[in-house]
């Protein structure tokens with residue numbers, strides 16, 4: 001079976017400098033994949049190439065098995081695109097605009113009405129059918145932008161920073177809609193905000209300086225940095241000095257009168273030594289858990305220049 005998206009050795013040069021270099025990625029099934037990177041990392045360049053808006057310099061892009069360069073028409077039928085600035089005609093009503101988008105997507109005349117009704121229902125904009133787009137709030141405009149991206153039921157929906165600039169309530173609603181859409185489409189969603197990708201995505205692809213620096217599940221990203229601290233809760237905590245005496249402990253701090261954070265070096269076996277000491281010294285240990293690396297630290301580590309890059 002064809003992958004929904006397959007990118008091989010993709011590179012693009014604007015005039016004299018490379019914007020992206022040797023990018024490989026694959027999306028095999030529905031769900032949300034996050035494309036994360038700082039400003040200027042190469043996200044929009046990659047997305048524009050995937051959507052056939054920009055002609056790449058080197059490499060191959062396949063959408064559902066169709067080459068975006070040599071089989072552009074078939075490939076583009078399988079793509080919906082929501083660019084950073086949604087392509088809305090604000091002097092049209094929601095119905096007029098979506099009918100126009102359906103025509104652009106070559107939906108047969110007899111099926112346009114039902115396609116428009118269905119997508120409005122799906123995106124929660126049916127009650128605004130006759131409203132001019134310019135009179136909609138930012139969140140509802142974004143819903144119309146999403147509706148035009150899925151009206152032809154593409155396999156892949158590409159969204160460039162779709163939650164940027166929304167207020168907190170709109171943000172929650174638009175995120176919910178994107179998650180619903182991802183149940184029966186593959187969604188590639190870009191953001192420069194790690195927490196946004198973390199909330200929405202099951203997989204993450206990170207680009208920095210035009211190069212791919214990480215591609216795996218969100219869980220693998222969370223576990224990327226080995227833990228160097230743990231938290232202990234005890235009914236009868238010892239003096240901090242007793243904890244510092246245990247081999248491998250580098251620092252310990254009291255969080256509450258029953259909770260201590262312990263920093264360590266030399267591997268996770270430290271937990272065994274702490275449990276043994278806790279039993280021998282009657283700390284009445286109730287909880288001990290390793291703390292994951294902070295997300296922002298992982299982002300910083302991955303986005304700093306790699307040796308030989």
Ligand SMILES: Nc1ncnc2c1ncn2[C@@H]1O[C@H](COP(=O)(O)OP(=O)(O)OP(=O)(O)O)[C@@H](O)[C@H]1O
Pocket residue numbers: 014015018019037038039040041042043044045046192
């Ligand atoms: N039309 C262009 N001509 C020349 N250079 C460009 C052009 N568009 C982008 N670039 C450069 O290519 C690199 C990647 O830009 P791109 O817009 O793809 O990054 P991005 O990750 O989408 O950033 P942002 O989050 O700011 O949109 C940057 O160095 C940018 O300055």
